[in-house]
Amino acid sequence: MNFKLIFLLSVFFSTVSVGSAHAEKIPDYFKPYAPIFTDKEVYTWTDKVHITVVAPSWNANKNGIDTIGTQERHFIKIHTSEHSLKPYKLTETDFNSGVFTGEVILTGFLHDVDDDGNPDTNPRTSGDGPTNGFLEVERDGGLTISFEFADGVVLTTSAMISWNVGEMTFDKQTFLVGDTAKIQVTDPDMNLNPEAVDRIKVEISSNSDEAGIIVDAIETGDDSGIFETAFSFTQTSTSSGNRLFAIPDDSIYAKYEDNTIPHPNSIQDDLDIQIKSKLESEISPIQRISISDVLFTNSFDMPAELAINETSQIVGKISNNQDYDQPFVYIIQVKDDSGSVVLLSWIQGELTSNQSLDLSQSWVPTKANNYFIETFVWKSLNDKVPLSPNSAQSYLIG
Ligand SMILES: [Ca+2]
Numbered sequence: 001m002n003f004k005l006i007f008l009l010s011v012f013f014s015t016v017s018v019g020s021a022h023a024e025k026i027p028d029y030f031k032p033y034a035p036i037f038t039d040k041e042v043y044t045w046t047d048k049v050h051i052t053v054v055a056p057s058w059n060a061n062k063n064g065i066d067t068i069g070t071q072e073r074h075f076i077k078i079h080t081s082e083h084s085l086k087p088y089k090l091t092e093t094d095f096n097s098g099v100f101t102g103e104v105i106l107t108g109f110l111h112d113v114d115d116d117g118n119p120d121t122n123p124r125t126s127g128d129g130p131t132n133g134f135l136e137v138e139r140d141g142g143l144t145i146s147f148e149f150a151d152g153v154v155l156t157t158s159a160m161i162s163w164n165v166g167e168m169t170f171d172k173q174t175f176l177v178g179d180t181a182k183i184q185v186t187d188p189d190m191n192l193n194p195e196a197v198d199r200i201k202v203e204i205s206s207n208s209d210e211a212g213i214i215v216d217a218i219e220t221g222d223d224s225g226i227f228e229t230a231f232s233f234t235q236t237s238t239s240s241g242n243r244l245f246a247i248p249d250d251s252i253y254a255k256y257e258d259n260t261i262p263h264p265n266s267i268q269d270d271l272d273i274q275i276k277s278k279l280e281s282e283i284s285p286i287q288r289i290s291i292s293d294v295l296f297t298n299s300f301d302m303p304a305e306l307a308i309n310e311t312s313q314i315v316g317k318i319s320n321n322q323d324y325d326q327p328f329v330y331i332i333q334v335k336d337d338s339g340s341v342v343l344l345s346w347i348q349g350e351l352t353s354n355q356s357l358d359l360s361q362s363w364v365p366t367k368a369n370n371y372f373i374e375t376f377v378w379k380s381l382n383d384k385v386p387l388s389p390n391s392a393q394s395y396l397i398g
């Protein structure tokens with residue numbers, strides 16, 4: 001038994017060595033060794049396909065560049081179910097490498113990728129290699145490369161075609177008002193031309209400017225499928241170009257409409273890719289408005305003491321410390337010494353950039369007491385973020 005096994009092994013090894021001794025014949029009918037490689041297993045519809053065939057037996061001239069693919073009965077064919085390139089020439093990478101390469105640019109099919117009603121692709125099938133090939137492909141089809149290596153021996157390899165769901169990120173989770181914000185979109189399907197920089201549209205908006213801006217994101221290289229854009233924030237002028245009107249505490253939104261989404265979505269479907277960030281200020285909310293202690297005036301606007309059953313005005317002043325407009329609600333609350341609220345009123349409004357406002361509320365005290373008068377500035381009644389410290393004082397009406 002042992003002898004038999006050793007014998008079989010020796011036959012096996014000697015077969016291998018005989019095979020390599022004959023590898024220089026052209027072609028080697030007995031050893032169909034010429035693996036075909038593509039640089040990816042899955043391509044998008046407009047990718048550039050790099051093809052490599054390792055075929056040492058086709059290295060006829062050790063001192064010159066050989067080619068494969070165009071010899072009668074030894075054609076290379078690159079095809080989908082609908083379109084094909086044949087014959088297609090591949091050239092040797094070096095005089096004596098036995099490795100043959102070529103490229104084909106996939107040209108997709110007619111499709112509108114930016115929803116403007118016009119197709120953005122130029123599908124065509126032409127070229128004879130090694131680098132001038134264009135080939136139309138379907139969204140979910142395949143791509144096959146075959147090489148008639150020897151009579152009756154056809155070597156093939158296949159790759160898939162698919163669309164991809166786009167991805168988008170901000171470079172930071174929150175931005176400060178002076179920042180330049182960056183957005184990156186990855187969608188290989190929008191690399192419509194693998195030999196030139198492509199661009200896509202990104203919509204950017206804030207709570208303060210819901211219409212926002214539309215900016216171009218530019219591909220980071222001819223063949224990257226990654227797109228970048230940058231924009232800044234303004235609190236003092238309207239949105240324009242790559243500048244977005246937004247005030248601190250606004251949410252910042254970016255949207256990319258992906259019109260190239262994969263199966264099982266239909267080819268006509270689109271998907272909004274949306275991300276959110278936030279704009280913050282170095283100045284904390286409580287420092288953004290200043291507040292004065294209240295004064296009391298009579299009906300002639302003259303300073304006056306409070307008195308029982310007399311109408312007075314409680315007058316406060318607030319000032320916008322920021323160079324952008326701020327909505328506010330100003331609240332006046334008066335409590336008696338038991339803690340009961342005897343007056344509560346509020347004034348809503350907006351302070352323009354660096355504006356000061358006098359705010360007043362009439363009050364008729366009805367009994368002698370030691371009153372506690374407080375004023376507050378909040379963002380709004382729903383969003384009770386203090387924009388200034390509270391002001392408080394006691395007032396004795398005897
Ligand atoms: Ca050669």
Ligand SMILES: [Ca+2]
Pocket residue numbers: 112113114115116117118119120
């Ligand atoms: Ca279009």
Ligand SMILES: [Ca+2]
Pocket residue numbers: 191192193194195196197198219221222223224225
């Ligand atoms: Ca490109």
Ligand SMILES: [Ca+2]
Pocket residue numbers: 163164165166187188189190258259260261
């Ligand atoms: Ca896509």
